[in-house]
Amino acid sequence: MNGRIHPHYGTFLPTRHEYVDLVAQAPLSNPELAFDVGTGTGLLAAVLVNRGVKKVVGTDIHQRAVDCANENFARLGLQEAAEAQLTSMFPDGRAPLIVCNPPWLPGSATTTLDAAVYDPGSTMLLQFLDGLPHHLTDDGEGWLVLSDLAEVLGLRSRQLLLDAIDQAGLEVIDRLDTTPRHQRATDRSDPLHAARSREVTSLWRLRTKRPGRLPPV
Structure with missing residues (x-):
């Protein structure tokens, strides 16, 4: 990808890239829409x-993020293929691929920037899983990109995540894992070094349990 992504004031700038690599490498079966x-x-x-997806619709609940994304698409020459909309969670309709990288820690967000890191009560995570079957096509996949740092810190259990996937009517078809490469992972002076050194970031490939019997949008 030529060019750079630029954040707007108040829009979180991704500083870790291992999760981006997961999205760049995961098997892509239908490039029509995401x-x-x-x-x-x-x-x-x-x-x-x-990667060749013909149309991508991004959503965000913050207007500054929507404006930021659309300006980045225009600067990169992607405006014909990508657009961002102001909406909560999913756009209208169904897609064969739906990607979500929710905040990784189920804590309280005190600022707009914190909202990119903290997800009180894992609300966005659970809303994504619950809504996914209603917006995937029959053969579609949901890609949930999530660090297990919350699990390592004892803030959320793996079983809670697995139960939420199951209760939403989803099943895991694959999981791609990677370890962090950012500086803090090897910084022994960091108070969270013990947890960060054990952290794994995963791309969970999800699908509805019963293809052909999708719930209504």
Whole structure:
């Protein structure tokens, strides 16, 4: 991908890239359309277009993020293939690929920037899983990009995540894992070094349990 992603004031700038690599490498079976839920700067949407997805619709609840993403798409020459919309969670309709990189820690967000890192009560995570079957096509996949740092810190259990996937009517068809490469992972002076050194970031490939019997949009 040529060019750079630029954040607007108040829009979170991704500083870690291992999760971007997961989206760039995961098997892509249908390049017709994708949704990027919580698009932020539009980084993952741009990666998907670069991979050959013909149309990507990103969503965000913050107007500054929507404006930021659309300006990034225009600057990168992707405006015909990617657009961002102001909406909560999913755009209208169904797509064969829906991607979401929700905030990784289920804590309280005190600022707009914190909202990109903290998800009180794992609300966005659970809303994404619950809504996914209603917006995937029959053969579609949902890609949930999530660090297990919350699990390592004891803030959320793996079983809670697995139960939420199951209760939403979804099943896991694959999981791609990577370890962090950012500086803090090896910084022993960091108070969270013990947890960060054990962290794994995963791309969970999800689908509805019973293809052909999708719930209504």
